Amino acid sequence: MSEKAESSGYKGEALNALRKAQCQVGDIIRVTSKGKIYEGILIPRSETGDGKHVVVKLKSGYNVGVRITPNVKIEKIGKGTKPAFASPPLPEQKPELPKAVILSTGGTIASRVDYRTGAVRSALSASDLYGVVPELADIARVKTEIVFSLYSENLTPQHWSQLAQKAAEHIAQGADGVVIAHGTDTMAYTAAALSFALQNPPVPVILVGAQRSSDRPSSDAATNLIAAVQAATRAPFAEVAIAMHETVSDTSIAITRGTKVRKCHTSRRDTFKPVNATPIARVSNGEVTMLTGEYQKRDSAKKLILKPKFSSEVALVKFYPGLDPAVIDWYVEKGCKGILLEGTGLGHVSKYCFDAIRNAVNRGVVVALASQCIWGRVNMNVYDTGRDLLALGVIPSDDMFPETALVKLMWVLGQTSDAAEAKTLLKANIAGEFSQRTMPDKFGVEGEDSDGN
Numbered sequence: 001m002s003e004k005a006e007s008s009g010y011k012g013e014a015l016n017a018l019r020k021a022q023c024q025v026g027d028i029i030r031v032t033s034k035g036k037i038y039e040g041i042l043i044p045r046s047e048t049g050d051g052k053h054v055v056v057k058l059k060s061g062y063n064v065g066v067r068i069t070p071n072v073k074i075e076k077i078g079k080g081t082k083p084a085f086a087s088p089p090l091p092e093q094k095p096e097l098p099k100a101v102i103l104s105t106g107g108t109i110a111s112r113v114d115y116r117t118g119a120v121r122s123a124l125s126a127s128d129l130y131g132v133v134p135e136l137a138d139i140a141r142v143k144t145e146i147v148f149s150l151y152s153e154n155l156t157p158q159h160w161s162q163l164a165q166k167a168a169e170h171i172a173q174g175a176d177g178v179v180i181a182h183g184t185d186t187m188a189y190t191a192a193a194l195s196f197a198l199q200n201p202p203v204p205v206i207l208v209g210a211q212r213s214s215d216r217p218s219s220d221a222a223t224n225l226i227a228a229v230q231a232a233t234r235a236p237f238a239e240v241a242i243a244m245h246e247t248v249s250d251t252s253i254a255i256t257r258g259t260k261v262r263k264c265h266t267s268r269r270d271t272f273k274p275v276n277a278t279p280i281a282r283v284s285n286g287e288v289t290m291l292t293g294e295y296q297k298r299d300s301a302k303k304l305i306l307k308p309k310f311s312s313e314v315a316l317v318k319f320y321p322g323l324d325p326a327v328i329d330w331y332v333e334k335g336c337k338g339i340l341l342e343g344t345g346l347g348h349v350s351k352y353c354f355d356a357i358r359n360a361v362n363r364g365v366v367v368a369l370a371s372q373c374i375w376g377r378v379n380m381n382v383y384d385t386g387r388d389l390l391a392l393g394v395i396p397s398d399d400m401f402p403e404t405a406l407v408k409l410m411w412v413l414g415q416t417s418d419a420a421e422a423k424t425l426l427k428a429n430i431a432g433e434f435s436q437r438t439m440p441d442k443f444g445v446e447g448e449d450s451d452g453n
Contacts, residue, residue: 034071100176105183140176307414
């Protein structure tokens with residue numbers, strides 16, 4: 001290694017072995033260890049890694065780390081170039097195709113490996129996404145814009161407002177569909193937020209992400225993005241939805257309503273599942289197939305109603321055995337205007353919390369309740385605990401799961417400071433967040449219980 005070895009991340013035994021073999025990052029090397037041979041490109045080592053391994057990118061695209069021992073042999077078999085990313089040229093636009101806008105916010109779909117740290121970092125712009133997925137040129141005329149470059153855990157309700165306004169701008173300028181590249185961790189929150197903020201949209205607004213970055217062989221970024229653009233420009237519905245893998249394979253992408261979808265697995269490509277609902281559409285082999293007749297229709301004559309305000313003075317309190325009701329009192333004293341209780345079962349919290357809840361309601365705080373159960377719906381008329389909570393003024397959230405209920409409460413209190421009006425809005429079905437009846441599905445409980453839930 002040269003005098004620039006310190007920037008490669010290698011140190012200790014690994015650095016000494018590479019210097020002895022006169023290998024540079026980017027060279028094609030052969031590493032022989034315990035009778036096995038590994039050939040590929042020498043790539044930088046994470047600066048937080050140990051000094052006992054070299055990392056080789058194999059022809060398969062996967063990386064392998066080899067422990068340096070006295071019996072390990074390293075040979076340089078070719079000279080290469082240091083790994084780097086360069087955006088390919090944009091493909092030619094076809095004027096007869098519909099117009100799609102891709103807004104980039106960051107996240108894995110817009111990320112690649114940072115070989116300095118070994119972690120994934122946000123690096124690609126929306127324009128980069130279009131350049132590396134040339135198939136988009138046959139689907140739509142794509143306009144791109146970077147709104148944020150943030151991991152989704154760093155987004156706040158203020159970002160939701162900005163994103164809603166940006167989407168509204170492009171819709172007003174004649175976009176046939178809007179696609180939002182977003183990190184998956186909080187994508188369901190943003191989808192719910194935009195569902196409330198963008199009412200009566202004339203065209204679809206599709207959020208899309210990836211579980212694996214675009215430089216990995218198993219990346220789902222391109223497949224998801226292509227389907228999202230197809231849905232945004234060709235689907236007959238006009239709602240906010242999420243487009244992600246329906247199964248672990250690449251055969252189909254599920255399009256699920258933004259108020260009815262949740263991330264359910266940390267790493268699987270089919271992590272997003274509909275809750276108390278089914279997907280509204282599926283994209284497979286380039287075709288969009290509707291799976292329900294209940295959806296808002298695409299209509300260029302419709303006038304978008306933009307309501308992008310959200311309140312940050314809202315708290316989520318998850319009930320658990322032994323919860324100190326002083327937590328509720330603290331939020332009230334802090335000035336919260338709304339509290340979502342994440343209760344158990346059909347909608348319960350301990351009776352020891354009742355005094356704190358009563359105090360919150362009496363002081364004008366809007367208190368709502370969602371169930372921790374995910375599937376099913378709140379029914380607070382079954383047991384006396386639920387009836388007592390209703391009597392205290394707690395508002396049931398029906399079959400909204402906690403994330404959507406929390407976002408709706410933030411949105412409601414962004415529209416009004418009047419508690420009575422806020423309660424009315426909470427009970428209104430604004431963006432398909434309520435179902436008239438929760439039916440069992442393959443992700444929930446098979447069959448209903450004796451209470452009809």
